[in-house]
Amino acid sequence: MTLTLRTPISIGGLQLKNRLIMAPMQQYKGTLEAFATDHHVEHYGRRAKHVGLVIVESTAISSNGRLWSNDIGIFTDAHVKYLKKITEAVHVHQTPVFIQLSHGGRKSAPEVTDSLVAPSAIAFDEHYGTPEPLSLAGIHQIIEEYRLAAKRSVAAGFDGIEIHAAHGFLIHQFVSPLSNTRLDDYGGSSENRARFLKEVLTAIRGEVGSDYPLIIRISATDYYEGGLTPEEWARIVKPLESELDAIHVSTGGNLSIPPADVYTAYQLPQAAAIKQHVQIPVIAVGKIYSQSLANHILQDQLADCIAIGRPLLDDPDFAEHLLQLAAK
Template structure:
């Protein structure tokens, strides 16, 4: 059996990603009432033209109050399906698989677009003042004060994730990713820093992971058995050191050890891949950002929880990405900002790694000009 590499296909249930490169979910703040716009079409379609094996939408809100900003993409209504389907049809026409990330912002909702600063948007400007959270603890001074969800509120959130999954399927997505990272609602339940509940959704590890596990089970139950489910987690709140040591006098928050334990539970719920990000739940965390700074989390979770993982975070070089796959630190790499800089990064990486890879037939004359003879293109 040949070893995996960046351009080896990845089989997940009945789908085959043509390579191990995914477009990481990226908010575009370009929707009205949650609808995908021309911008979303061009943004996602061009990354499929660029050769990414899997193209994820941005965090797509399961309820209007689940948006981060009023301009977020949403999937709380059947009316959202058509425009999303237009996008998935095109992604498929390019040989890419289509992924949707579904999420709920919780206490980090109703905020401005990032290029307009960090500002709470009031209802008079299209925001909302009922922010859901496990406990009434704001993220930071700039954010709104949330209300702790009661049992009915928790049940309604679960139902919203399930309804979103039904709609995502109708829109033609192959992969659904549950967003439980970056300090949004599901991560807020996981971390003892944002979850101080005393009922069965707070306190012990088993209680804090309960909502993520319940949402995952409920989504898995309606997402067809032949299609994969991913969960994105923040592997740590970064209040421990990289080695897992907790600085004296601090609370550790959510940690990599807990992420390993959660990933094993998710594996048993039928999750196919854990997408290993980090941070976002604590405003003052010190994050050692640098090339591949989160890859070790993907490697450890893969090894210790026995589940496929995705590595993300400052993966920018073809050799770096290929090494992550070859050394089996992860099964997939997700790129965000590098794919904003260069939507054709996968085609460039293939050339750098000297892997013949198909170009869109419309662009084949450009590929011919630079590719050595053995790199001759095969039209998709």
């Protein structure tokens, strides 16, 4: 069978009409209270027609975990009705939509954060400042906030959830040895550093049930010696695979160290490395903007889906053009 962008695929029990995914890209248009606005409804609805799946931008599960002062959140029941307008706009096009749930940890916006927390008292930079190490009670509280956010996600009409474990935010901070120097059950070995992720996943899965699609976005490398690698991530994800429906592979963000070069498909090697070890679909992302390259990746089984972000910001019809080319 020849795989192309137009080939359908299942994420858990959810059938996607094609393998092109709208990646989560921050809009910086939320209100001070983190409510979604008409901008979000128009933005996602306008771009939903041709992609197989829309993933809404990072959405805060806690008032103390917002990434920016103008992001959106799902940390109260009042947020649900605004997010529901987004899912309804996307569903007009018979396209499923996931929400990306996040907590910024030590990278939470200082302007709207009352208590900066992280696995360890290690600052990301001077702008954010030094966080307080989370107590066990604090860890359990945030896990409960993830569960409640998942409950609200279902109420808002989302078809699935992406757990944000990438780009240096709280879950990534726990998993990486560069930001986690704890000596308790949440630090040290790979298994211990992944414990917070596992418990978040277990709490969400317990809330939404076994058939609701859950995927995870990771940063497969920290771009620094002693940091995370695709191989370690594969070892971490493997025991969790039965609870996950796909893995979305990005890179970086835990340190202020950019990749040496951002070239076409620069994150594909990490996605391909992880795909060797897992059975669930792998989503590749990062400057994969031509139909020929996307189809090559899929046909060679380097990844199972392609996510695109920035081109859809510039051109809401980019997916249509890309898929038309793929059909020739």
